[in-house]
Amino acid sequence: MTFHVTDGPVSNENSDFYRLDKINKALALAGRKMWRTLLGAVAVASALATTVLGLYVTPKDEHLGNSVRLLYVHPPVAWAALYLAFGLTTLCSILYLIPKTRSPFFDKIAGASAESGILFLSLTLITGSIWGHMTWGVWWTWDARLTLTAVLLVLYLGYLSVRKISGTDHSKAIRNSIAALIAAIDVPIVHFSVIWWNTLHQTASILTPNLQFKVPPSMGITMGIGFLSATFAWVWMVRVRYEISVLEEARESESLTTLIQNRRMERVG
Amino acid sequence: MFLDAWIVLKKDLLIEMRTRVVMVQVLPIAGAILIIFGFALGPDNQTLQKAAPGLIWIAIILSCLIAVERSLSIEYPLGRDGLRLLNLDPAGLFLGKALAISIEMIGISFLVVFGSVTLYGSRFNHFTGLLMVVLTCILGSLALSFIGALYGAMSLGSQIRETLVPLLFLPVAAPVLLASTEITAKYLGMTTGSSLKWLGVLIALTISYFAIGFVGFEPLLEER
Amino acid sequence: MNFLIYLGYGIAIFATVGYCLYLGLKRNKLVKELSRIVKDSESSPNEFTNR
Numbered sequence: 001m002t003f004h005v006t007d008g009p010v011s012n013e014n015s016d017f018y019r020l021d022k023i024n025k026a027l028a029l030a031g032r033k034m035w036r037t038l039l040g041a042v043a044v045a046s047a048l049a050t051t052v053l054g055l056y057v058t059p060k061d062e063h064l065g066n067s068v069r070l071l072y073v074h075p076p077v078a079w080a081a082l083y084l085a086f087g088l089t090t091l092c093s094i095l096y097l098i099p100k101t102r103s104p105f106f107d108k109i110a111g112a113s114a115e116s117g118i119l120f121l122s123l124t125l126i127t128g129s130i131w132g133h134m135t136w137g138v139w140w141t142w143d144a145r146l147t148l149t150a151v152l153l154v155l156y157l158g159y160l161s162v163r164k165i166s167g168t169d170h171s172k173a174i175r176n177s178i179a180a181l182i183a184a185i186d187v188p189i190v191h192f193s194v195i196w197w198n199t200l201h202q203t204a205s206i207l208t209p210n211l212q213f214k215v216p217p218s219m220g221i222t223m224g225i226g227f228l229s230a231t232f233a234w235v236w237m238v239r240v241r242y243e244i245s246v247l248e249e250a251r252e253s254e255s256l257t258t259l260i261q262n263r264r265m266e267r268v269g
Numbered sequence: 270m271f272l273d274a275w276i277v278l279k280k281d282l283l284i285e286m287r288t289r290v291v292m293v294q295v296l297p298i299a300g301a302i303l304i305i306f307g308f309a310l311g312p313d314n315q316t317l318q319k320a321a322p323g324l325i326w327i328a329i330i331l332s333c334l335i336a337v338e339r340s341l342s343i344e345y346p347l348g349r350d351g352l353r354l355l356n357l358d359p360a361g362l363f364l365g366k367a368l369a370i371s372i373e374m375i376g377i378s379f380l381v382v383f384g385s386v387t388l389y390g391s392r393f394n395h396f397t398g399l400l401m402v403v404l405t406c407i408l409g410s411l412a413l414s415f416i417g418a419l420y421g422a423m424s425l426g427s428q429i430r431e432t433l434v435p436l437l438f439l440p441v442a443a444p445v446l447l448a449s450t451e452i453t454a455k456y457l458g459m460t461t462g463s464s465l466k467w468l469g470v471l472i473a474l475t476i477s478y479f480a481i482g483f484v485g486f487e488p489l490l491e492e493r
Numbered sequence: 494m495n496f497l498i499y500l501g502y503g504i505a506i507f508a509t510v511g512y513c514l515y516l517g518l519k520r521n522k523l524v525k526e527l528s529r530i531v532k533d534s535e536s537s538p539n540e541f542t543n544r
Contacts, residue, residue, distance in 0.1 A: 247523035
């Protein structure tokens with residue numbers, strides 16, 4: 001069966017070759033398993049190690065008692081959310097907004113990273129809330145850091161809904177990038193909130209080297225492994241989420257192409 | 270750019286002068302919010318006075334949300350294309366839109382503070398207190414309008430604009446609320462201590478919201 | 494040991510593993526779907542076009 005396109009411009013994007021090329025590229029990306037599997041394995045192993053060490057091996061703290069065990073989870077997930085995930089989202093959004101470095105790649109990575117950031121930030125709030133209940137006696141307190149962190153969560157949820165607004169790829173990406181920049185203003189405020197306001201939440205204890213000597217080495221090591229596991233898990237999530245958005249894009253262009261071809265068939269037939 | 274900003278500002282304010290939507294609708298809403306808080310917290314003047322700084326700013330933020338909606342619906346028939354067809358400098362367009370909202374908001378915020386004085390019996394510390402609250406109102410209105418105008422342009426033409434703008438706007442307004450409430454509370458005699466730090470936060474927020482809007486408006490209106 | 498600590502660890506692990514599983518399954522589904530499309534078009538290359 002044959003048909004000839006005689007009228008109207010036909011973009012290259014609708015050609016069979018281009019379509020399959022896109023799909024094949026997406027599949028090839030998803031097929032690159034080695035690093036991803038390795039990453040996943042390291043993440044799982046270190047998460048298991050953190051759990052076992054944190055729950056059973058490390059000693060109780062003299063002041064905090066058992067609740068210190070939550071500190072092997074809470075700071076690592078906060079680190080993954082605030083600095084890794086939202087940091088990468090911000091960086092990629094800036095890179096997209098600069099015309100020289102503009103690439104759809106950055107928009108996809110920004111979205112992927114923000115999504116995992118929301119997961120980690122929710123975990124930060126949940127573990128922090130449990131910690132608060134055990135040490136301060138309340139689930140939630142209207143402390144500057146806590147409040148601003150909750151605001152941050154809503155900001156990034158808003159960012160994810162901005163991502164869902166329809167438009168062309170480019171206009172969408174621009175919109176996303178600007179929304180990400182607005183949301184990013186809150187990240188440094190959360191970071192410095194413990195210094196700016198004398199809040200209930202203690203200051204960052206990892207960045208001050210003096211404190212490190214006070215804790216037993218097993219605690220420090222466990223916390224370090226916790227940070228590693230959160231970092232690797234985050235990288236894995238961003239990678240797989242990125243693969244998904246590439247695959248989805250290929251599928252969308254495919255279904256669009258099929259629709260266009262079916263319509264042409266009708267006309268020819 | 271400033272000329273373009275002036276044109277848009279004049280246009281929006283002229284529409285407002287003719288239709289008086291903000292004056293006869295948004296302003297009464299702000300008043301209604303104050304009165305409803307009065308009902309909710311009971312007739313105890315002490316409680317109301319203590320809560321007044323927060324209530325003032327909640328009323329201002331909610332009315333700003335409505336003012337932003339209004340500013341968008343002026344452009345509604347043509348949406349983003351209409352803004353682009355004006356063929357004005359995007360930065361000027363942003364400045365004009367935002368300043369129009371902020372002028373309305375400054376007026377509303379003064380009246381809300383006045384309403385709090387009459388309804389809740391708030392009293393200023395002294396004359397500088399009044400000046401500081403006025404300054405806070407101006408800065409707060411500017412910050413809210415900048416971010417409101419930007420989000421407005423972002424969601425223009427979207428099917429879910431009505432729900433999206435509040436979702437985006439309220440969290441961004443939260444730091445503004447925090448800072449301005451603290452300053453207002455200080456000068457209404459609710460808290461002691463320095464409020465200069467908060468003024469700094471408010472100024473930093475205003476500047477950063479302005480900067481993002483200034484930079485971001487152009488790509489938002491760009492060719493799709 | 495306190496139940497709340499287990500709860501904290503439990504939620505963290507459950508949520509992370511859950512999200513990862515969701516991502517992995519979604520990815521595999523897409524891969525399967527797209528591979529089928531590629532296979533179909535390879536087996537009948539002239540169905541739609543004769544380029």
